Amino acid sequence: MIPTPERHMDMEAFWQWLQGHPNCVLRAGSPDATLFDHDDFHWVFFDEEDRQGIIQVLKGKDLVGELVIPRRAIREVRLGPDLESPDGHFLAELFGEGEDDPEVLFHIVLSHGFEEPPPHGTLRH
Numbered sequence: 001m002i003p004t005p006e007r008h009m010d011m012e013a014f015w016q017w018l019q020g021h022p023n024c025v026l027r028a029g030s031p032d033a034t035l036f037d038h039d040d041f042h043w044v045f046f047d048e049e050d051r052q053g054i055i056q057v058l059k060g061k062d063l064v065g066e067l068v069i070p071r072r073a074i075r076e077v078r079l080g081p082d083l084e085s086p087d088g089h090f091l092a093e094l095f096g097e098g099e100d101d102p103e104v105l106f107h108i109v110l111s112h113g114f115e116e117p118p119p120h121g122t123l124r125h
Helices: 011-018
Strands: 007-009 025-029 034-036 042-048 052-059 062-070 076-081 090-095 104-110
Touching: 007 011, 011 076, 011 090, 034 062, 062 104
Parallel strands: none
Antiparallel strands: 007 076, 025 034, 025 104, 042 052, 052 062, 076 090, 090 104
């Protein structure tokens, strides 16, 4: 198996891609708290004012947990294989503004890596 290289991307591109993959999230968190997936839960992503990205975990209509990501504060997203996962999961680390010593502000573990959208020529209208 060929190892998947780490991918660097900006927060806006990652956020847009992530919103199309809510069923692929296994856990998401910050250094202070982590939300975990469960068969009875579903993930919701949306935007609030001032470019706040909201990640919610719901059970039915009940809120289980919420992360508020200040997207302006995210300098870079690094997505690559989760080296601690024996199941081939992928880890997205959202790094803060510090240039000399950037810190991970949030993390999201996914069941798969980033996939490019198919070229337009392969779709039929």
